[in-house]
Amino acid sequence: MNAGQTETINQALRDVRDRFLFDLDQRICDFEHLRTHILNGPNRADAIRAVAMMAHKIRGVAPTLDLARLGELAGSVEDLFARAPTYPSIADFWRGASPLFESMLDEMERVQPDYACTQN
Amino acid sequence: MQAQQDMRILAVDDEVIFLDILYTLFTSQGYQHNVRAHSAAEALEKLRDPDQQFDCILLDIQMPGMNGIELCKTIRGMPKYAATPILMLTSLSERVYIDQAFGAGASDYITKPINDVELNARLRAAFNSITERKRIEALAWQVQTTSVDQVGLNFSDPIALPEVDDLMGFLALQNYLLTLGNLRANAWSAVGFHILGAAQVFANAHPRDYLDMIQDVGISIREGLKTRRFLLSYSGNGEFIALIDKKTPIDPEDLQDRLRGMLEPFREFHLAASGQTVEICVGKPCSNGLLTFASPTAPIEAALRSARNVPIPVPVPAAAEQFQ
Numbered sequence: 328m329n330a331g332q333t334e335t336i337n338q339a340l341r342d343v344r345d346r347f348l349f350d351l352d353q354r355i356c357d358f359e360h361l362r363t364h365i366l367n368g369p370n371r372a373d374a375i376r377a378v379a380m381m382a383h384k385i386r387g388v389a390p391t392l393d394l395a396r397l398g399e400l401a402g403s404v405e406d407l408f409a410r411a412p413t414y415p416s417i418a419d420f421w422r423g424a425s426p427l428f429e430s431m432l433d434e435m436e437r438v439q440p441d442y443a444c445t446q447n
Numbered sequence: 448m449q450a451q452q453d454m455r456i457l458a459v460d461d462e463v464i465f466l467d468i469l470y471t472l473f474t475s476q477g478y479q480h481n482v483r484a485h486s487a488a489e490a491l492e493k494l495r496d497p498d499q500q501f502d503c504i505l506l507d508i509q510m511p512g513m514n515g516i517e518l519c520k521t522i523r524g525m526p527k528y529a530a531t532p533i534l535m536l537t538s539l540s541e542r543v544y545i546d547q548a549f550g551a552g553a554s555d556y557i558t559k560p561i562n563d564v565e566l567n568a569r570l571r572a573a574f575n576s577i578t579e580r581k582r583i584e585a586l587a588w589q590v591q592t593t594s595v596d597q598v599g600l601n602f603s604d605p606i607a608l609p610e611v612d613d614l615m616g617f618l619a620l621q622n623y624l625l626t627l628g629n630l631r632a633n634a635w636s637a638v639g640f641h642i643l644g645a646a647q648v649f650a651n652a653h654p655r656d657y658l659d660m661i662q663d664v665g666i667s668i669r670e671g672l673k674t675r676r677f678l679l680s681y682s683g684n685g686e687f688i689a690l691i692d693k694k695t696p697i698d699p700e701d702l703q704d705r706l707r708g709m710l711e712p713f714r715e716f717h718l719a720a721s722g723q724t725v726e727i728c729v730g731k732p733c734s735n736g737l738l739t740f741a742s743p744t745a746p747i748e749a750a751l752r753s754a755r756n757v758p759i760p761v762p763v764p765a766a767a768e769q770f771q
Contacts, residue, residue, distance in 0.1 A: 335475055336471065336472065336475040336563060339471040339474075339475060340468065340471055342471075343464060343467045343468055343471055346464065346467065347464045350464075380509065380511075383509055383538065384461075384462045384464075384465070386538060386559075386560075387462065387465055387536075387538055387559035387560060388462060388464045388465050388468060388559075388560065389560070390560035391468050391560045391561055391562065392464075392468075398560065402538075
C-alpha cells in the first residue's frame with residue numbers, strides 16, 4: 328500500500344470518526360439512563376448487562392478511530408460489568424464500579440468536539 | 448470470481464460505526480461487492496434471497512436477538528452456504544466464545560479492534576480456501592463422471608467427504624488450534640489415523656471407489672469416537688486427524704482394534720474394487736507442552752507421523768500354529 332492509499336484510508340476513517348463523535352451524545356445519554364436504572368430501576372441486572380454490551384461496542388471501534396484511551400476505558404468497563412454477578416450485591420458492585428464508569432463518561436465528553444465553537 | 452477483490456462479502460454487526468469502518472477498509476482495498484446487515488434477521492433475509500450470493504461472510508459474535516454463533520450455525524444449515532468461509536469478528540474479551548464459534552462451523556476469526564493488514568490477510572486466506580474448495584468440488588464432480596486418467600485428483604487432496612457428518616475442513620481445524628494458542632490447545636490431544644493401503648487403492652481403483660473407501664473409514668472413525676468429545680478432519684494422503692478432549696482420552700490400540708473390526712464388512716468390497724484391502728493405524732495422542740515455542744498446530748504433524756509409524760500387522764501363517 329502506497330502513501331496515497333494510506334492517506335485515503337486515513338481520511339475515510341476520519342470521516343467515520345467524525346460520525347462516531349457526532350453520535351457520542353446519544354451514547355452518553357444512554358449510559359446515564361442505564362446508570363439511573365442500576366441505581367433505582369426494577370431490572371438492575373439487565374441494566375448492568377446493557378452497559379457491558381454498549382461498552383463492548385465502543386471497545387471494538389474506538390482504537391481504530393484513534394481513540395485509544397476511550398477504547399481502554401470501555402474495555403475495562405465491559406470486563407468489570409461482565410463480572411457483576413460475582414459480587415455479593417448490586418450495591419457492592421456499584422460502589423467499586425462507579426468510578427470507572429464515570430471515568431469512561433468523562434473521556435467520552437472530553438473527546439467530543441465543541442460543535443458550538445466550531446460553528447462560530 | 449476471478450480475483451480476491453471480486454469476493455462478494457456480507458458483514459453482519461449491530462454496531463453501525465463498525466460496519467462503516469469495515470466498509471471503509473473494504474473499499475480502500477478494492478473490495479467493491481460488500482453488503483452490510485445490522486442484525487441476524489436482516490442477514491438471513493439477504494442470505495435467503497435467491498438473487499444474492501455471497502462468497503465470504505463476516506459475523507459479529509455479540510448481537511441482540513440471535514447472536515453470531517447461532518447465526519453461524521443457521522447459515523451452515525443452508526446448503527448454498529454450507530462451505531462458505533465464515534469469519535467471526537471477536538474481541539479479546541470474547542475468546543471464550545471461540546470454541547463455540549468453531550463448533551458452529553466458523554472458518555476463522557478476526558480480532559477487534561480491526562486493522563487493514565489483518566483484515567486483508569484474513570480475506571486472502573478466505574479467498575484461497577474458496578479457490579481450493581472450488582477445485583475440490585470440481586474434482587468430486589469429475590470423480591462421479593469420468594475415468595481415473597481424466598480426473599486431476601491428487602492423493603494429497605483433503606477432498607470433501609459429504610457422507611461423513613460434521614467433518615471439519617483441514618484448514619479450519621488448523622485455524623482452530625492457532626486460535627486457541629498453546630495454553631488452551633493443551634486441553635486437546637491430536638490423534639492421527641493412517642490408512643494402510645490407501646495409496647494402492649488410489650492408484651488402482653476408480654476415484655469413486657477410492658472416495659467410498661475413505662468415507663467408509665471416516666464413518667467408522669466417527670462411530671469409534673462417538674462417546675468422546677472430538678473434532679475430526681480429513682487431511683489428504685489417506686489420513687484423518689482428530690482432536691480429542693483430554694477429559695475423554697482414548698487407548699489407541701483398543702480404538703485401532705475396534706476400527707479394524709468395523710471395517711471388516713467392507714473388506715470384500717474394497718478387494719473387489721482395487722484388488723487391495725485396507726487397514727487402519729491409530730497413532731499415539733499428541734499435544735504440545737504447556738511451555739513451548741512450537742506452533743499450536745505441531746501436534747497434528749506429530750500425530751500423523753505417529754500413525755504412519757504404527758507397526759504393520761503381519762498375519763500369522765497357518766503353518767506357525769502347528770508349533771504352538
